[in-house]
Amino acid sequence: MVPYARGRRLLRDQPGLVVVAAAALLLVGDLFAKLLGGGLTPARFGGFIWDGLVIGLLIGLAGIGLSLTYSILGFANFAHGDYISWGAFSGWAVAYLLAGIDRYAAGGLLLIGAGDGPAPGDVGVSITNTPLSIVAGLVVAVAFTVGVSLAVDRLVYRPIRNADGITLLIASIGVAFALRYLIVFFFYSGRQGVTDISRVPSYDIGGVVINAHELTIVVVGLALMVGVHFLLQRTKLGKAMRAMADNRDLAQVTGIPVEGVIRTTWILGGGLAGAAGYLVVLTQGTIAYDLGWLLLLLIFAAVIMGGIGSVYGAIVGGLVIGLASRLSLIWLTGDLSSFAEPVAFGLMIFVLLFRPEGIFGGVSTA
Amino acid sequence: MNTDRFHSDRLDSFRELLERSDAALVLTAMAAFYLLFLGIGAVLNYNLAGIISILGQVTFFTAVYALVVLALNLHWGYAGLFNIGIAGFMAVGVYTMAMLTAPPTGSPPGLGLPISVGIVGGMVAAALIGLVTALPALRLRADYLAIVTVAISEIIRLTYNSPAFSTFTLPGGIALGTGGANGIGNFPSNPVRAIYYVDPESAASGTTPIGTAVFGFFENTLGVFRSAVIVDLTYGLVLAVVVLLVYVLLARVGNSPFGRVLKAIREDEIVAKSLGKDTDRFKIKTFMLGCALMGLAGVLWQGFGTGAVYPQAFRPELTFYIFIAVIIGGAGSNTGSVLGGAVFANLLFLLPQYLPNIIEQTFAIQANPNTFIAAVGPIAAGEITPLLGYVLNQRLPALRFVFVGILLVYLMQNRPEGLLGHRTETAAAVDLSDGHTPRAGSQSDPTPPAASDPGGVEDE
DSSP: OHHHHHHHHHHHHOHHHHHHHHHHHHHHHHHHHHHHHTSSOHHHHHHHHHHHHHHHHHHHHHHHHHHHHHHHHOSOOTTHHHHHHHHHHHHHHHHHHHHHTTTSOHHHHHTTSOTTOOOHHHHTOOTTTSHHHHHHHHHHHHHHHHHHHHHHIIIIIGGGTTSOHHHHHHHHHHHHHHHHHHHHHHSOSSEEEOSOGGGOOEEEETTEEEEHHHHHHHHHHHHHHHHHHHHHHHSTHHHHHHHHHHOHHHHHHTTOOHHHHHHHHHHHHHHHHHHHHHHHHHHHSEEETTHHHHHHHHHHHHHHHHOTTOHHHHHHHHHHHHHHHHHGGGTSOGGGGGGHHHHHHHHHHHHHHHOTTOTTTTOOOO | OOHHHHHHHHHHHHHHHHHHOHHHHHHHHHHHHHHHHHHHHHHTTOOHHHHHHHHHHHHHHHHHHHHHHHHHHIIIIITOOOOOOHHHHHHHHHHHHHHHHSOTTSSSOOOOOOHHHHHHHHHHHHHHHHHHHHHHHTTSOHHHHHHHHHHHHHHHHHHHHOGGGSSEEOTTSOEEOOOGGGOBOOSOOOTTHHHHBSSTTOGGGOBOHHHHHHHHHIIIIIOOOOHHHHHHHHHHHHHHHHHHHHHHHHHHHHHSHHHHHHHHHHHOHHHHHHTTOOHHHHHHHHHHHHHHHHHHHHIIIIIIITSOBOGGGGSHHHHHHHHHHHHHHOTTOHHHHHHHHHHIIIIIIIHHHHHHHHHHHHHTOOOOOSSHHHHHGGGGGTOOHHHHHIIIIISHHHHHHHHHHHHHHHHHHHOTTTTTTTSOOOOOSSOTTTTTSOOTTTTTOSSOOTTTOSSHHHHO
């Protein structure tokens, strides 16, 4: 009797949630039917899963910073996407320069082929061809984005530190547009190829094709996540961050150096955003000034899903969003495939409506 | 009385007029903008037709910005709903209008209905999408509502952009389409053309009696032979009337019992609730009305103003423009909204389009390098013109965004209440200032006395 009554209460209190759950069950059932009936080969299914994991890992990586600043500073940072873009452009400018300096003029390389600069196939940047330049680019992407986020915090957010969340949010929209169009000012407004994908080796694992760039992303992404985990668990930083997210004034009177923790948060979040942006270009092969903005809503979706303030929630949320956007392609075939992104946005709206504290209960684990 | 004294008295009484009369304030600002652009036309040696064209643009962009900003102000300034999906609601309005009115034989096919049905349909569709958004979104915190509305606006844009609905067939066998990435360009042209042309679709069809008289006057008396600029100016003036009507509507809404509840919600929702007001209903109605006006603005701006709709026009940048306009004007003030729209449209949108021409003409800049390195390289040799040429010819739109972004940050740091947001709009039905309460000094003071409005600024 008891579970029955519980089910009826759920139906009465949250009819929307029941509908969503029913729809999800239906899709899972259909997925099995497709897999067993041969409408979807295991290799194709595996391919979707792998793609989803790769993009999900990057969304999670970028989401850690957004989640931390959201909970500690109390506002949704709409400029986070443009930190990602700057990470991509600064890192790839250096990777290009190092890979092609022996053959081409530095100017065209630094601008990643702007105007009539060298084409990606000629420069030949890839993890197997020019591994050192790829690594150097990653380091620069992280360092540069840390610099950008610290500078923006000093100039924009610090003077209005105690303003309400909406004021800060609007200011961050201003920052977002300024940063985004500074990229256009220095580089270009179109989308341009960057990596030399033709010479990247790929491996066939049970029908699922995995290329070396995707492997690089997974290795680097996981390493960074483990690093963040140890940083927050083995140092007092994580505890200080949790205390600040809870009550900044109380944290201050107990002797936590508030501004110092905020700076560390920006360093951590900005650095991860820069790395994510750099790696996104590695998997997509192209770079565009609005790549961060296009990812931002997915990152918000991941962060909200994981519960704002939770590092692990952001990672899991990123994986869920990445998988959902790729697995939706099982049903969205042909012309409908352009709806993969709206599906992820829709998922976020559902989470906000039915469980705004996040699917993992909003426990801050920092 | 000496002349100095006389002038300063005149100036004081003029300033008082501006503070007392919103109409005088807006008209003075518009007069200043018209003068500015007349000056620009003169500097660029435009002929009379060119100058009429500039003035038509000033009128058009001021009116459309004012219209959307008024609608956003209803959401944000009155009901405190933080909607950043404006571009999406505008897209719904204009796309619905285009799909209803485009000829069934065209590509993409439409329903071929009259324009009036299209306009009303666009507004209704935008209001309904607003309802779908508002129903669940009202339960959310302000920052969540922001994320949800921007996500919905992107979903709308990506849906219109998708090839899946480029053309599709309704259950009744009726073909319809959004045109995918190319959009719709074959809906009926601007209805204002019907005043001047026998067939509004074609200027070659001959002129109506009014058209013959007006065009004849411009040709014979003023020597203006481009009839298109006269049509555009007429449309701008029609839009100005629409803005006036919407302003009156919103002012009436604001002063009605409905509007007083809205202001109460904005100040303190719990108080309004405990007085027995169903605040959710009020918010939903307000959200729908604002969305309908955004849909109307989409129709009048992107539809009849531009003559073709395509998804790229509804990127989040459009929302950002409207937002900064409402912040310049000051959230919560209708007059501020019109003023903010006018300031943004003229100084931040139109002026930068004419600036390069003026600077290039004045300083004779020929250089036009296409990359940043090519632009800064020659600086080492003392050549600054390539950089100027790069900025003016290649990257001025991008720099405008950078500037506007910085301006937004500056406003949030230093003047979050905008130009007129400091005015406290009383919720009372009677004029409290008329001898009932002393207001001496409060009008010239840009910040309200702390005691009278403790939470007002923070709410915005």
